[in-house]
Amino acid sequence: MGVAESLGAVVKAFPQARLVAFADLSSRMILTSAGPMVTTQEHLDRLCNQARTCFDDPLFALSVEAFGEPHAAVVMGPSGLRLFLRSEAEPADALCCICDPGIDLPAFVAKIRETLEGITDGG
């Protein structure tokens, strides 16, 4: 299954996922995405930058010092949530997701973890 198909399968399994995007954090670029949300290149750039910000100091350093390197981040704003997951094997590979607040978070995290590992292993 290709990357686009993998992301499409996530959106199909979790209708509350409005956008699931695969990013290369090192080049600050969303490579492909799926979901009903309408986005522009600037939106995707911003989402990718937010992923980098999550895994950056000072809170990244606090987490590393306390519990080890974080690979998952959830950002909750005034509406919806953004979820960022980094690959443990290839830390530049990440999934960036925008979801409705009612999403089954543990099930969704497990699904996108499996999806990201599949993409990284297949890349």
Next chain:
Amino acid sequence: MLSGGSRVIAQPDDRNPVAQVLRAANETMLARSLEFRSSTGASLTLDVAGRRVLRLTSCIGLPGAESCLGAEVLEDEHKDDLIKLLQAVAAPRQELRVISGPVGRGGEEVSVGLPVALLADLLLVELNETDADEPLPEEAPAEPEVFEEPSFQLSGKGIRDFAEGVGPTLIAWLVRGGDADGSTFGPEEMVSHLQGFLDDETESVVHQLDLLSARPGDPICLMLGATLIEGHSIVCARMQDSLLLGVIEGDGAPAALAAWNALLH
């Protein structure tokens, strides 16, 4: 497979790949270089800004590019040649990718070049996505959703209510600022560590939260952990002038999400 930092904009089953090229150019308000690469091996690179195509900077594997490549700025006389190149690079039944990069030169000047809307009119392309462009869906597609954060309304609850709402998985926390300033909970050594961190880093933490917010100062909550569904996670939440920093143990993310939603609705 995805080397080169490219984004797929058209699959082989895309009915109208040239529309995807124009949409990618039309998305771009800031000056950018967009390189379109077909799986045929052909490519072309455009400088775009302000929904205009400023110039063609590179063309590989496509004939008839000389007049456009020689132009410092694309003008009306180049539009027919450019359209042929766009159609050629967006060949049907091929995968098409775009690579975005910094513009070569003069990108800040947006009153020149060819408007993407003009090219779209000439090519009979609707710049907004239409069903006719997509592969046949299995079900009727839902209305597209917009990216921007909508306006919000506070419930009247405070950051301390958030901490209490998360429940026992929030094993240590403290609050800086606002009505709950100085509130703490949890083992002394954990709270002390969080206090020491905020003593040094409050300004940087606020900046980090601002980078994640639609507007500086907006309510925002960041959870950071190895998996979020087991082990420990850091939680940092801002509500008005209060900042909470805490430690969540185990699967506390759903409780944090529910508590956060309760603050805003």
